[in-house]
Amino acid sequence: MPTSQAADGIHNQLADGLGDELIREQAFLDEARAQLARMRELAESLDASKASDAVSGEVLGWVLARRIASLQDDPRTTLFFGRIDVDPADGPAEQLHIGRRHVSDEAGDPVVVDWRAPISTAFYRASALDPMDVTLRRRFGVDRGRLTAIEDEHLRDAGPSDTTTGSLLAAEIERPRTGPMRDIVSTIQPEQDEIVRSDIAVNVCVQGAPGTGKTAVGLHRAAWLLYSFRERLDRSGVLVVGPNRAFLDHIGAVLPSLGEARVRHATIETLLDDGRVRAEEPAEVATLKGDARLATVLRRAVWSALVRPTEALVVPRGVRKWRVPAYVVAEIVDELAARGVRYSAARDLLPQRLAHHVLLELERAGDAPDDRVQDAVAKSAAVKKYVATVWPALDPQGVLHRLWSDADALREAAGDDLTAGEQAMLLWDRPARTKGAARWSRADMALLDELDELLRRVPSLGHIVLDEAQDLSPMQLRAVGRRCSTGSVTVLGDIAQGTTPWATSSWEEAMRHLGKDAHDLVVLDRGFRVPSAVIEYAARLLPVMAPGLGAPVSVRENPGRLELRPVRAGTLEDEVARAAERAAAGAGSVGVIAPDAALDGIAAALAAAGVLHGRLDRDHGDDDDHQVELVPASVAKGLEFDRTVVVEPAAIAAAEPDERTGLRRLYVVLTRAVSELTIVHAEPLPEALGTV
Numbered sequence: 001m002p003t004s005q006a007a008d009g010i011h012n013q014l015a016d017g018l019g020d021e022l023i024r025e026q027a028f029l030d031e032a033r034a035q036l037a038r039m040r041e042l043a044e045s046l047d048a049s050k051a052s053d054a055v056s057g058e059v060l061g062w063v064l065a066r067r068i069a070s071l072q073d074d075p076r077t078t079l080f081f082g083r084i085d086v087d088p089a090d091g092p093a094e095q096l097h098i099g100r101r102h103v104s105d106e107a108g109d110p111v112v113v114d115w116r117a118p119i120s121t122a123f124y125r126a127s128a129l130d131p132m133d134v135t136l137r138r139r140f141g142v143d144r145g146r147l148t149a150i151e152d153e154h155l156r157d158a159g160p161s162d163t164t165t166g167s168l169l170a171a172e173i174e175r176p177r178t179g180p181m182r183d184i185v186s187t188i189q190p191e192q193d194e195i196v197r198s199d200i201a202v203n204v205c206v207q208g209a210p211g212t213g214k215t216a217v218g219l220h221r222a223a224w225l226l227y228s229f230r231e232r233l234d235r236s237g238v239l240v241v242g243p244n245r246a247f248l249d250h251i252g253a254v255l256p257s258l259g260e261a262r263v264r265h266a267t268i269e270t271l272l273d274d275g276r277v278r279a280e281e282p283a284e285v286a287t288l289k290g291d292a293r294l295a296t297v298l299r300r301a302v303w304s305a306l307v308r309p310t311e312a313l314v315v316p317r318g319v320r321k322w323r324v325p326a327y328v329v330a331e332i333v334d335e336l337a338a339r340g341v342r343y344s345a346a347r348d349l350l351p352q353r354l355a356h357h358v359l360l361e362l363e364r365a366g367d368a369p370d371d372r373v374q375d376a377v378a379k380s381a382a383v384k385k386y387v388a389t390v391w392p393a394l395d396p397q398g399v400l401h402r403l404w405s406d407a408d409a410l411r412e413a414a415g416d417d418l419t420a421g422e423q424a425m426l427l428w429d430r431p432a433r434t435k436g437a438a439r440w441s442r443a444d445m446a447l448l449d450e451l452d453e454l455l456r457r458v459p460s461l462g463h464i465v466l467d468e469a470q471d472l473s474p475m476q477l478r479a480v481g482r483r484c485s486t487g488s489v490t491v492l493g494d495i496a497q498g499t500t501p502w503a504t505s506s507w508e509e510a511m512r513h514l515g516k517d518a519h520d521l522v523v524l525d526r527g528f529r530v531p532s533a534v535i536e537y538a539a540r541l542l543p544v545m546a547p548g549l550g551a552p553v554s555v556r557e558n559p560g561r562l563e564l565r566p567v568r569a570g571t572l573e574d575e576v577a578r579a580a581e582r583a584a585a586g587a588g589s590v591g592v593i594a595p596d597a598a599l600d601g602i603a604a605a606l607a608a609a610g611v612l613h614g615r616l617d618r619d620h621g622d623d624d625d626h627q628v629e630l631v632p633a634s635v636a637k638g639l640e641f642d643r644t645v646v647v648e649p650a651a652i653a654a655a656e657p658d659e660r661t662g663l664r665r666l667y668v669v670l671t672r673a674v675s676e677l678t679i680v681h682a683e684p685l686p687e688a689l690g691t692v
């Protein structure tokens with residue numbers, strides 16, 4: 001919290017007689033720090049080399065190193081941010097200090113309780129209506145590692161109206177956003193906490209307007225799951241999927257700040273290995289390739305590769321030849337194909353099945369062959385060659401290359417699922433001569449991934465947090481779903497912010513494509529980012545591009561500032577530079593969000609005006625921290641800045657393939673501001689925005 005507010009806080013506490021309390025709590029914090037240091041020293045004194053063998057020694061060494069790292073004290077923050085006094089009817093009264101990690105004393109008794117422990121739930125959820133045995137909830141103001149303020153809520157004696165947002169909470173929400181996103185662990189709201197602590201078996205889908213805390217909630221849920229189901233998730237893993245690299249850079253510090261450094265972060269593109277993408281394609285082709293019907297087409301393409309055996313398998317051994325008749329092979333093939341095993345995995349089983357048959361023949365002829373004979377037969381050239389003809393080896397690129405190049409193959413695989421017109425759209429105009437030379441598109445990546453799964457099962461992670469999920473095509477959702485087929489998922493998004501032509505219009509449908517029909521759908525509608533002046537303006541777009549969806553109710557005290565600056569054509573870039581300069585005069589981050597095509601011109605104008613700035617591009621965020629960032633409209637999703645300068649809204653909307661997508665992109669861009677939005681435009685604003 002800002003120092004001035006902290007000072008006000010102390011002033012109030014001194015006046016309220018809480019000054020002594022603050023001194024006592026600071027002494028308790030010093031004691032907690034000493035206990036943490038003791039825990040660290042103890043961990044450092046343990047010797048991994050004393051383990052019974054080298055392997056256990058290595059594992060123990062690794063566990064110890066991890067524990068020592070987790071016991072580091074960060075002097076910039078405090079070990080706790082809150083306290084609850086609980087007085088249950090059936091047990092002793094207790095005071096619990098709540099912090100980012102657990103700290104215990106020599107006797108093993110808790111000094112600070114981890115915010116994720118079940119007992120901490122009451123800190124977030126207790127209310128005057130349902131005090132949950134809490135008599136007092138205390139929040140601390142914190143500045144550079146020291147306690148600066150106390151705010152108390154007496155829940156047992158309070159009337160329902162006494163639990164309004166306190167000033168420390170408001171100060172935290174109003175605090176300027178500088179640098180990457182930070183955790184919200186001290187101020188998680190009750191409705192957010194319910195999502196964070198949903199059981200691991202529950203698939204949660206969160207619909208929320210801009211700035212309602214979806215991303216924050218998803219990340220805290222990941223941290224809570226890792227704490228509560230550590231062993232299971234350590235083995236199976238947790239993955240966070242976000243819209244682009246700039247976004248991942250923005251959120252990348254949150255989980256490490258909560259002590260969880262080993263969660264993988266990916267975009268849908270990196271997940272599907274889009275390093276191989278070399279072709280762009282029209283939106284309607286990409287949309288068709290993202291359609292769930294393609295899953296059926298690909299399945300047919302794969303399994304239709306099986307060739308009905310017409311000749312017997314003949315295996316020479318010594319002077320004799322052994323035969324497996326074609327009808328027997330057909331039975332074995334049918335049985336394997338019907339077992340639900342993936343195509344290639346089932347194919348791997350076939351040689352042993354055939355060899356087993358040969359073995360039975362040998363036995364019938366009076367031989368006593370053992371397993372080694374069966375192995376040798378399975379690996380023989382005759383069996384290999386035969387398997388290659390009845391159950392051909394496939395790879396994803398080969399299958400897709402054939403489908404996009406060969407009209408007959410596509411027709412056969414399409415069945416009744418694709419019209420002739422749709423098939424024509426999918427065929428390449430100029431087919432690549434080999435699969436190696438194929439120029440794959442981004443939409444092809446999800447299809448190659450689907451083929452991968454049809455050939456071999458993709459291993460499942462324990463949990464996936466999928467952010468901005470509304471933008472994924474059904475085929476991309478399937479790709480994510482198969483990566484948590486035996487785990488669970490937290491899906492975060494906003495239908496109104498869907499900016500791909502294939503964006504989902506129904507969460508029920510999206511969850512079905514993910515393979516998670518059973519799920520809880522939760523709506524968040526309290527906006528923590530966007531101030532009322534800005535959100536009310538942006539919400540004018542909603543009836544046009546997302547009828548039925550409401551704007552969030554801003555909980556910000558600061559109403560924010562909205563300025564429209566119409567400028568003369570030809571002066572746009574210079575005016576943008578001037579607006580950026582003004583925005584950068586105060587503390588806090590500035591985002592200049594512009595149509596992608598206008599970026600170079602604006603970068604030049606900013607440079608000419610001496611405005612130092614970074615540039616966030618699609619594939620990489622800037623590593624250096626700049627107060628002013630130049631952001632292409634296509635990358636703005638999920639980001640936030642204290643002040644934004646939005647350039648030429650009409651051009652931002654017009655850059656998208658259709659009007660609805662264009663206005664949705666604009667809605668995303670307009671809702672990135674935490675305190676001020678300046679719109680600089682030479683063209684008329686889109687009609688849906690009207691005039692201020």
Ligand SMILES: Nc1ncnc2c1ncn2[C@@H]1O[C@H](COP(=O)(O)OP(=O)(O)OP(=O)(O)O)[C@@H](O)[C@H]1O
Nearest residue numbers: 184187188189210211212213214215216528529638
């Ligand atoms: N309980 C809270 N306490 C303090 N700050 C919060 C809280 N919840 C959310 N915020 C802050 O509000 C801002 C918006 O949160 P977040 O980015 O998670 O929203 P979102 O719903 O994902 O937004 P968008 O849909 O626009 O991407 C962030 O700065 C976040 O830290």
